[in-house]
Amino acid sequence: MPRRMSCSLTTAQVYDRTKTETRRHPDTWPDVKPGDIVTLIEKGMGLPKGARQVVITDVVILSNEVEPIRDLTPEELAAEGFPDWTPAEFTAMWRRSHKPADEWRVLKWRDPPYDLVGEYRGPCGLCGYPDQRHRVFEAIEDMVNAGDDAASVAADYGLTVEAVEQIAAWASPPSPTLGGRDR
Numbered sequence: 001m002p003r004r005m006s007c008s009l010t011t012a013q014v015y016d017r018t019k020t021e022t023r024r025h026p027d028t029w030p031d032v033k034p035g036d037i038v039t040l041i042e043k044g045m046g047l048p049k050g051a052r053q054v055v056i057t058d059v060v061i062l063s064n065e066v067e068p069i070r071d072l073t074p075e076e077l078a079a080e081g082f083p084d085w086t087p088a089e090f091t092a093m094w095r096r097s098h099k100p101a102d103e104w105r106v107l108k109w110r111d112p113p114y115d116l117v118g119e120y121r122g123p124c125g126l127c128g129y130p131d132q133r134h135r136v137f138e139a140i141e142d143m144v145n146a147g148d149d150a151a152s153v154a155a156d157y158g159l160t161v162e163a164v165e166q167i168a169a170w171a172s173p174p175s176p177t178l179g180g181r182d183r
Contacts, residue, residue, distance in 0.1 A: 002037040002038055002039045002058060003036075003039070004038070004055075005022075005029075005038050005039070005040055005041065005044075006043055006044035006045065007019070007022070007040050007041065007042065007056065008042060008043040008044075009097060010022070010080070010081050011056070013080075014040050014056050014081070015056060015130075018081045018083070019079070019080060019081035020108060020109060020110065020111075021076070021080060021107060021108040021109065022106075023107075024107065025099060025101055025104065026066045026101055026104060026105045028105060029064065029107060030105075032064050033061065034063055034064070035060065036060070038107075038109065039055055039057075039058050040055075040056045040057050040059060041054060041055055041056060055128075055130060056130055057112075058112060059109035059110060059111055059112075060109060060112070061107060064105065064108075065106050066103050066104070066105050066106075067106055068102060068103050069094075069104050071087035071088070071091065072090055077090060112134075112137060112170055113167065113170055114131055114134065116137075116159065116163040116166055117136045117137055117140070117159065117163070118136070121133070136157065137167060140153055140157060141168070144164065150164040150165050
């Protein structure tokens, strides 16, 4: 099961897919590597008794680096989900919400390319995952990982061979966290 990462300060940015990286305290998340899948959630700690974590999406980690705290570029601010903020505003918010540090850990990710299997139609009625397309996406991953050729999978799902190949590339290398994910 993928590790879960709380996005309580940037939930709206994660939902609208404007956030593709995060800065965390350098003591946290040291073992996450490129290619790992992380499940982003609304809030992980401090939930009322009986409340459940709300899953937003899964992402694949592209990089995980520790760097000195510094002013962010406009592109980095946009990737954090704050395109209209100044570097000073972002750094001040980060310092208020984390224990003191001279460095931060930068995790960059990408979303699964669910658009390849159709338009968004709401949450999954079976498991409650925020995007029901994950069922088709994971079925295609499972077929490709089992050795089915891209052309036959594409024909089964009414997709192009290129779309199936992109799904397979996203899922590669095969991982126990893909297919039949525990939500």
